Amino acid sequence: MSDRSDNMPRCPFSLDRRRFLQGLGATGTGIAMAGLSTSAWARSCPADAMPDTGPEVTSAPTSTATTDAYPFHGTHQQGIVTPRPANGMIVACDVLARDRDGLEQLLRTLTERIAFLTRGGTYPQGDPRYPPADSGILGPTIAPDGLTVTVSLGASLFDARFGLADVKPRHLQRMTGFPNDALDPSRCHGDMSLQICAHTHDTTVHALRDILKHTPGGLMVRWKQEGTVPVMPPSDTGPTPSARNYLGFRDGTANPDTADTALMDALVWTGHDSEEPAWTRGGSYQVVRLIRNFVERWDRAPLAEQEAIFGRRKDSGAPLAGGTEYDIPDYSDDPDGQVTPLDAHIRLANPRTPGFEKHRILRRPFNYSNAVEANGQLDMGLLFIVYQADLEAGFITVQKRLNGEPLEEYIKPVGGGYFFTLPGVIDENDFLGRGLLEAAASHA
Numbered sequence: 001m002s003d004r005s006d007n008m009p010r011c012p013f014s015l016d017r018r019r020f021l022q023g024l025g026a027t028g029t030g031i032a033m034a035g036l037s038t039s040a041w042a043r044s045c046p047a048d049a050m051p052d053t054g055p056e057v058t059s060a061p062t063s064t065a066t067t068d069a070y071p072f073h074g075t076h077q078q079g080i081v082t083p084r085p086a087n088g089m090i091v092a093c094d095v096l097a098r099d100r101d102g103l104e105q106l107l108r109t110l111t112e113r114i115a116f117l118t119r120g121g122t123y124p125q126g127d128p129r130y131p132p133a134d135s136g137i138l139g140p141t142i143a144p145d146g147l148t149v150t151v152s153l154g155a156s157l158f159d160a161r162f163g164l165a166d167v168k169p170r171h172l173q174r175m176t177g178f179p180n181d182a183l184d185p186s187r188c189h190g191d192m193s194l195q196i197c198a199h200t201h202d203t204t205v206h207a208l209r210d211i212l213k214h215t216p217g218g219l220m221v222r223w224k225q226e227g228t229v230p231v232m233p234p235s236d237t238g239p240t241p242s243a244r245n246y247l248g249f250r251d252g253t254a255n256p257d258t259a260d261t262a263l264m265d266a267l268v269w270t271g272h273d274s275e276e277p278a279w280t281r282g283g284s285y286q287v288v289r290l291i292r293n294f295v296e297r298w299d300r301a302p303l304a305e306q307e308a309i310f311g312r313r314k315d316s317g318a319p320l321a322g323g324t325e326y327d328i329p330d331y332s333d334d335p336d337g338q339v340t341p342l343d344a345h346i347r348l349a350n351p352r353t354p355g356f357e358k359h360r361i362l363r364r365p366f367n368y369s370n371a372v373e374a375n376g377q378l379d380m381g382l383l384f385i386v387y388q389a390d391l392e393a394g395f396i397t398v399q400k401r402l403n404g405e406p407l408e409e410y411i412k413p414v415g416g417g418y419f420f421t422l423p424g425v426i427d428e429n430d431f432l433g434r435g436l437l438e439a440a441a442s443h444a
């Protein structure tokens with residue numbers, strides 16, 4: 001029994017509370033049903049049950065995690081033009097908050113947790129009568145480890161619940177299937193996506209568990225996909241270093257150069273279009289696609305066919321016309337596709353014709369390897385993540401061009417969603433989504 005006698009809602013992590021939630025069934029739904037706001041819950045937590053968000057890391061981390069840290073505050077969120085680390089995951093969530101105040105509380109909590117997790121720090125031991133402040137999977141000192149957590153919103157968040165319809169990003173829509181898709185509804189859409197990336201896998205898992213622990217009644221995970229990319233040697237000179245995908249080809253080669261800020265303003269960051277709501281400036285459209293690779297079939301396909309399908313050499317990643325990986329393909333002297341087939345993946349995705357520049361997208365994919373299918377086939381593929389300033393001009397245009405490509409014999413999109421990545425958090429007084437909520441309030 002608890003020794004508390006006041007009428008305040010108890011700390012969400014107390015034993016009593018946990019039993020209460022178990023009795024209700026699903027954690028988040030239970031809280032929502034019980035009519036408790038996350039803010040009331042947060043207020044009821046004793047200070048020593050909450051992590052210390054103050055000091056920078058001073059002691060050496062206990063794991064192999066690194067002390068690389070990306071600054072949290074800025075015009076844009078991290079995790080978009082940030083170099084792709086070895087581990088990434090997308091967690092699509094439904095928002096359980098019941099009104100705009102609850103949504104604001106959720107966004108403020110996310111801001112506070114992500115600011116802490118990406119900076120790192122040490123947790124207090126706390127009162128043993130309460131659950132520990134942290135899962136403990138990284139030890140007592142949390143190293144930043146190159147962690148980025150990128151928060152994006154799905155079209156469903158702009159339904160009637162929060163009164164945000166009037167300020168929805170212009171192109172944000174529910175993802176619909178393309179001809180080769182076999183979308184599994186349980187792996188599609190979501191009110192919010194969290195892209196969590198770091199050098200080590202444990203850091204991403206720790207961040208997710210921390211965020212979920214601090215947002216009871218605010219978020220419920222809908223689906224999740226983890227992925228990895230091989231770490232590339234420093235000798236790699238590409239603008240966004242490529243890494244081999246599970247079809248054995250170098251992936252990322254022809255990405256737009258993330259160091260070119262004018263190019264990023266044109267291709268990746270939203271808000272340069274006067275028809276978008278002003279609050280979207282500094283955000284980006286995020287597309288997530290879970291694309292299964294039929295690796296058993298692929299591994300039996302001739303090398304020449306594989307290279308013709310992509311339009312690149314498998315060993316070096318160079319265009320079929322020759323040169324080295326980062327040489328820009330030129331199709332002008334190959335109008336009939338004698339060297340690079342007209343339906344090669346890279347030629348369809350970017351024909352390099354005048355005016356096509358505006359359709360370029362920033363790809364940030366990870367390879368995934370899940371369990372085994374019932375028929376014994378490996379469930380492997382690409383956690384395809386792309387960012388663009390304009391969803392229609394970017395992914396949707398490029399995917400329509402790719403519809404029917406020869407690669408489709410070896411791939412099957414099975415899930416994903418469209419999201420809008422919120423602009424960055426400027427300083428300590430700002431929080432994720434502040435501009436959106438202020439715009440909605442002034443529209444009312």
Ligand SMILES: C=CC1=C(C)c2cc3[nH]c(cc4nc(cc5[nH]c(cc1n2)c(C)c5CCC(=O)O)C(CCC(=O)O)=C4C)c(C)c3C=C
Pocket residue numbers: 242245247249250251252253254255289291292293310312345346347349350361381382384395398399402411
């Ligand atoms: C709708 C956009 C795209 C989807 C979906 C997509 C799936 C997909 N791609 C690969 C592997 C490679 N893609 C490569 C290049 C490339 N792909 C897209 C777009 C989509 N890919 C673009 C825009 C480009 C760049 C084209 C260019 O500008 O030349 C390459 C070549 C190397 C590289 O540039 O990264 C590979 C390899 C897989 C396996 C896949 C789905 C499973």
Ligand SMILES: [Fe+2]
Pocket residue numbers: 345349
């Ligand atoms: Fe591709």
